[in-house]
Amino acid sequence: MHPARSSRAYRNVARVARPLLYAITRRDWRGAEHLPTDTGFIAAGNHLSNIDPLTFAHYLYDNGVAPKILAKSSLFSVPVLGWILRVTGQIPVFRGTSDAGKSLQAAEVALGEGECVAVFPEGTLTRDPDLWPMLAKTGVARLALDTRVPVIPIAQWGAQDLLARYGKVFKPIPPKRVVVLAGPPVDLSDLYDLPRDAATLREATRRVMAAITAQLAELRGEEPPEGVYDMRKQARG
Template identity: 35%
Template sequence: MRNKFYAAVWRVLRPLVLFFLPVELRGTENLKEGEGPYLLCANHSNLWDPVLFVLSMPQAFNVRIMAKKQLFSIPVLGGFLRAIGVFPVDRGHSDIGAVKTAIQSLRDGWNLFLFPEGTRVKNPGHAEVKSGAGMMAIRAGVKLVPVFIGTKKRLFRRTPIIIGAPFAPEYTGRKGTAEEYTANAREVMRRAYALGGIECE
């Protein structure tokens, strides 16, 4: 499903970035082939988080990423992000278009990687979790996967990226409720932080 441009960028950036910011990737056995796609939900503390995740995963791992729309207004960068499959979301409003793109991507077989807290968090485990992840997983009929990304990035020091066990969101009825969306989003983040030994408030 990946295009040639993405493959070329991945091959160039992977050895360069991971040389300076190496990663200790654990838990990939939880992403069983043929059982996805998955909605991967991670904590967010640094601009490098999505870059390190994508480059640490195999090139063949089909994943799309949501990113704040402001990045797409930056010359060159916006076009680059779109070319590698990233799509924008307006974090300050109910971005129906981004939600539809996310759900359709999951239904089309893409894994989706996002940060349910919506922004970088300085105090891990103590930020508000948005309900979107729970809603998308329920509407698309996919499992949620907690991912913990180490919060301290240091040159030549390994940053742990730990992928937890997938779990099905819990909900009632055909589409669930707003409360259930929030509860599932909070649960996946509770599990993500627990992978790093952090207890949520």
């Protein structure tokens, strides 16, 4: 069964990608009951490996959702990959340019049309030495507070065994176990009417990342470390 809101191009890409992903992964999909079916929503996940947007999208697609992923704009120039991103309606992120705000505008439009927008709030692969989520950027908070759609925290673990963080060697054999867990929406309702200042955005971001981290701790069967890794300080704060 294809997601109801998927385009023909999206379904055609999925017909090729899903059998490949089925061949190289052993999937443990959990928490799908938390994915909204009657509204647009933000799917917010941790970022372990350059392959995990695929496993993240695979989880969502298998559970009836065709996500629009916020992806760095340079990927749209890569042969084949860029074409796939464009025809499936993924959303380019123009970092550090005058077009930086366009990605959030496009995401807001998609959410208003009932789509799922997938976001990795850290903005890049985690720098935490033990692969826990690091201090995130506030784009997810601004998007969530401006649209007031549900934010579903989704943790994944195992994609890094297919392709290590910063790794160059893809390891599809033997197939790797990939576990993905979605949780209930993050409660941001008390922040909706507050000024969009730095304190409000940081608090919303903190709540989203805390929910993702708690779910990742459940998947890993470990306690997360004290403090959150800050890439600027190169240490946990």
